[in-house]
Amino acid sequence: MTNSNKKIAVIGAGLTGLTAAFYLKQKKNSFQVFEKESRIGGVIQTHQKGDFTWESGPSTGSISKPEVMELFEDLKALDVLETAKSVSKNRYILKNNKLHALPSGPVSGFFTPLFSWKDKFGILLEPFRAKGSDPHENLSSFVKRRLGSSILDYAVDPFVSGVYAGSPETIIPRYALPKLYSLEEQYGSFIKGSIHKLKETKTTREKKATKEVFSAKGGLSTLIHKLEEAIGKESIHTHCENLEIRYENNQYIVSSSSTEPQIFDQVIYTASAKNIFEVFPFLNTPPYQDANQILYTAVAEVAVGFSQWEAFPLDGFGALMPSKENRDLLGILFMSSLFEKRAPQGGAMLAVFVGGERRPELLELSDKELQNLVENELKSILKIQNFKPEIFEIQRHFNAIPQYDILTPKRMAAFEAIQNAYPGLFLGGNGVGGIGMADRIKQGKELALNILK
Ligand SMILES: Cc1cc2nc3c(=O)[nH]c(=O)nc-3n(C[C@H](O)[C@H](O)[C@H](O)COP(=O)(O)OP(=O)(O)OC[C@H]3O[C@@H](n4cnc5c(N)ncnc54)[C@H](O)[C@@H]3O)c2cc1C
Structure with a gap:
C-alpha cells in the first residue's frame, strides 16, 4: 500500500x-x-538528574x-x-486521611471501608436495573444509577480526576468511556456485559491488548x-x-x-x-x-524525588484523592515503584498532580506556594516525617486534558x-x-x- x-x-x-x-x-x-x-x-518529556528520572507529561x-x-x-x-512491576495492580484511595487499597475482587470489595453496605449489596441488583434513556447522561448520574453513590465517590470520581483531571459531572460516558457505555447499551448491565466479554474468543491481534501499564x-x-x-x-x-x-x-x-x-x-x-x-x-x-x-482541564504536575524514603510503603501504582475528601492534591503516582531507575536505591520518585477541573485556581499559585501546598499534603497523606526532597520540579499544563463532555x-x-x-x-x-x-x-x-x- x-x-x-x-x-x-x-x-x-x-x-x-x-x-x-x-x-x-x-x-x-x-x-x-x-x-x-x-x-x-x-x-x-522525560528529565534526568543524577540517579533521578521523571516525566513532566504523561507518566504511564x-x-x-x-x-x-x-x-x-x-x-x-x-x-x-x-x-510496570506487578505492584502496580495495587491502587490506593484516600478516605478520612487514610489510604485504602481499591478492591480488586468480590472478597476485598465486600470488606473495603470505601463503599457503603447499601452499595455493596446493591451491586447484586445491577443486572436487573433499567437501562438509561439519555445518550448524553453524565458519568455521575450514569454510575449513581447503576452502582450507587459511594462507588461514584470513592472509585469513579478519583479515577476521573486521575485520568482526566476532570469531574464525573462533566464527562459523558458515550464519548469518554465508550466501552463502559456500550456494556449498558448492548447488554443492559455492566456485570452481564463484562461476563459476556470475558467469554468472547480473542484473535491473536486482540490478545496484544492487555491491562498492563507501560x-x-x-x-x-x-x-x-x-x-x-x-x-x-x-x-x-x-x-x-x-x-x-x-x-x-x-x-x-x-x-x-x-x-x-x-x-x-x-x-x-x-x-x-x-x-x-x-x-x-x-x-x-x-x-x-x-x-x-473543546474544554481542557489545567494540571500542575510536580516531580518530587527523595534519595532516602522512610514513609508510607510505596507498594502500589499510586494514590487518588476523591473530591469528597476536599484535599489539595488530585493524586500521587509512585513512579519509582513502577519502573526501574527512577530514583536512587532506597529513594523514591513521586509524580504529584494538582488543579484539574476541581481546583484550576491552584495553578495560579507561585512556585513557593505550590511547593508548600505539595509539601503539606505529602506529609499528611504519606506520613513523611523528614521532608527533604532532592528533586522538586513543577510543570504547569494549562491545556492539559481534553474533556469528552457535551x-x-x-x-x-x-x-x-x-x-x-x-x-x-x-x-x-x-x-x-x-x-x-x-x-x-x-x-x-x-x-x-x-x-x-
Ligand atoms: C500532564 C499530562 C499527563 C498525562 N498523563 C497521561 C498518562 O499518564 N497516560 C496517558 O496515556 N496519557 C496521559 N496524558 C495524555 C497524553 O499524554 C496525550 O493524550 C498525548 O501524549 C497527546 O499526544 P498528541 O500527539 O495527540 O498531542 P500533543 O502531545 O499535544 O502534540 C501535539 C503537537 O502539536 C504541536 N502543535 C500545536 N499547534 C501547532 C501548530 N499550529 N503547528 C504545528 N505544530 C503544532 C504541539 O507543539 C505538539 O508538539 C497526559 C497528558 C498531560 C498533559
Missing part, C-alpha cells in the same frame, strides 16, 4: 503525529512533519490497544518497552527518540511558528515562519482542535464553527463535515478518539493507513 506520488503534510510532532509519520515512512510515502515548538514529543500508558505493542514491534524497539526504559522520551530515528530527522521541521494552511486547486499549501510555502496533496492534522482555525483559516466559517469547541458531538460533527468537504484532509489529535497514549498511537496509525487508501 503506497501513495508515493502524493505528498503528505503531518501537523504536530507529538505522539499522534510521530506515529502517523512513522507508518507513512514504513509504507514508503513522501511526507513532511511540521512542529511549532523547538522540540518534538508534544507533552511527552496502558497497553489497552493492540496498536501499542505493534508500534514497539514495528519500531523494532521491544527492548526499550518497559511494563513506559519505556529511561522514560517515555526514549519512545519519542526511537520514532524520530525511524522517521528521519530530515523529514521533521521544528520551530514552525504561525503555521498556516491554504486550500487552492484541491491542494494544501503549508507555510510557517521557518518554512517556505510547500504544496501537499494530503494533510494529517494532529495538533489541538482549539487551534484549528489558526492553522486552517478557510475553515472558520459555517457549518464548521464547532470544530474548535461539546464532543458538536466537535465531531464539524470534523466530519470538514473531512467530507475537503478530500485529503484528515483531522486527528486528542480532541477525537480518546486522550490516552494508547488512543493516540491507534489514531496515528489509522490516520496514516487511511490516508493511503
Whole structure:
C-alpha cells in the first residue's frame, strides 16, 4: 500500500503525529512533519538528574490497544518497552486521611471501608436495573444509577480526576468511556456485559491488548527518540511558528515562519482542535464553527524525588484523592515503584498532580506556594516525617486534558463535515478518539493507513 506520488503534510510532532509519520515512512510515502515548538514529543518529556528520572507529561500508558505493542514491534524497539512491576495492580484511595487499597475482587470489595453496605449489596441488583434513556447522561448520574453513590465517590470520581483531571459531572460516558457505555447499551448491565466479554474468543491481534501499564526504559522520551530515528530527522521541521494552511486547486499549501510555502496533496492534522482555525483559516466559517469547541482541564504536575524514603510503603501504582475528601492534591503516582531507575536505591520518585477541573485556581499559585501546598499534603497523606526532597520540579499544563463532555458531538460533527468537504484532509489529535497514549498511537496509525487508501 503506497501513495508515493502524493505528498503528505503531518501537523504536530507529538505522539499522534510521530506515529502517523512513522507508518507513512514504513509504507514508503513522501511526507513532511511540521512542529511549532523547538522540540518534538508534544507533552511527552522525560528529565534526568543524577540517579533521578521523571516525566513532566504523561507518566504511564496502558497497553489497552493492540496498536501499542505493534508500534514497539514495528519500531523494532521491544527492548526499550518497559511494563510496570506487578505492584502496580495495587491502587490506593484516600478516605478520612487514610489510604485504602481499591478492591480488586468480590472478597476485598465486600470488606473495603470505601463503599457503603447499601452499595455493596446493591451491586447484586445491577443486572436487573433499567437501562438509561439519555445518550448524553453524565458519568455521575450514569454510575449513581447503576452502582450507587459511594462507588461514584470513592472509585469513579478519583479515577476521573486521575485520568482526566476532570469531574464525573462533566464527562459523558458515550464519548469518554465508550466501552463502559456500550456494556449498558448492548447488554443492559455492566456485570452481564463484562461476563459476556470475558467469554468472547480473542484473535491473536486482540490478545496484544492487555491491562498492563507501560513506559519505556529511561522514560517515555526514549519512545519519542526511537520514532524520530525511524522517521528521519530530515523529514521533521521544528520551530514552525504561525503555521498556516491554504486550500487552492484541491491542494494544501503549508507555510510557517521557518518554512517556505510547500504544496501537499494530503494533510494529517494532529495538533489541538482549539487551534484549528489558526492553522486552517478557510475553515472558520459555517457549518464548521464547532470544530474548535473543546474544554481542557489545567494540571500542575510536580516531580518530587527523595534519595532516602522512610514513609508510607510505596507498594502500589499510586494514590487518588476523591473530591469528597476536599484535599489539595488530585493524586500521587509512585513512579519509582513502577519502573526501574527512577530514583536512587532506597529513594523514591513521586509524580504529584494538582488543579484539574476541581481546583484550576491552584495553578495560579507561585512556585513557593505550590511547593508548600505539595509539601503539606505529602506529609499528611504519606506520613513523611523528614521532608527533604532532592528533586522538586513543577510543570504547569494549562491545556492539559481534553474533556469528552457535551461539546464532543458538536466537535465531531464539524470534523466530519470538514473531512467530507475537503478530500485529503484528515483531522486527528486528542480532541477525537480518546486522550490516552494508547488512543493516540491507534489514531496515528489509522490516520496514516487511511490516508493511503
Ligand atoms: C500532564 C499530562 C499527563 C498525562 N498523563 C497521561 C498518562 O499518564 N497516560 C496517558 O496515556 N496519557 C496521559 N496524558 C495524555 C497524553 O499524554 C496525550 O493524550 C498525548 O501524549 C497527546 O499526544 P498528541 O500527539 O495527540 O498531542 P500533543 O502531545 O499535544 O502534540 C501535539 C503537537 O502539536 C504541536 N502543535 C500545536 N499547534 C501547532 C501548530 N499550529 N503547528 C504545528 N505544530 C503544532 C504541539 O507543539 C505538539 O508538539 C497526559 C497528558 C498531560 C498533559
